[in-house]
Amino acid sequence: MKTYAELNSLLVDDYLDLLNIAKQVGDEEWKDSILQALKEEVDSNHHVDSTEVRQDLWNQFEDINEQMHDLLMQLKHTDSPEDKEQIIELIWGLKIDRHAITRKLETMSRASAGTPKP
Numbered sequence: 001m002k003t004y005a006e007l008n009s010l011l012v013d014d015y016l017d018l019l020n021i022a023k024q025v026g027d028e029e030w031k032d033s034i035l036q037a038l039k040e041e042v043d044s045n046h047h048v049d050s051t052e053v054r055q056d057l058w059n060q061f062e063d064i065n066e067q068m069h070d071l072l073m074q075l076k077h078t079d080s081p082e083d084k085e086q087i088i089e090l091i092w093g094l095k096i097d098r099h100a101i102t103r104k105l106e107t108m109s110r111a112s113a114g115t116p117k118p
Contacts, residue, residue: 012038012041012042015034015037015038015041016038018034019031019034019035019038022034050108053108054105054108057101057104057105057108060097060101061098061101061102061105064094064097064101065098067094068091068095068098071087071090071091071094072091074087075088075091
């Protein structure tokens with residue numbers, strides 16, 4: 001089940017994809033309507049409690065840590081080079097996901113503190 005933040009991110013990504021298509025085909029009216037819809041979507045999400053989103057991100061972070069711990073235990077107990085390689089790839093993917101969550105949390109902290117992004 002996707003979280004609210006994930007669904008919202010997917011929606012914004014979809015709008016941006018459509019915006020790129022509208023620009024490519026040169027349809028200014030469509031581009032303007034997409035920009036307006038995107039602005040309305042962003043404006044409507046200002047009411048979302050950032051504490052809820054932050055807690056959701058921390059939950060995801062903790063879940064990733066648990067998955068990484070389980071994979072490290074599997075890695076420790078496997079002798080198969082193929083299994084080790086597959087486990088290491090999974091761990092790297094989780095590390096990338098965890099880094100993305102960390103960046104989002106840092107961005108939220110800076111935004112709430114009024115600090116601009118470097």
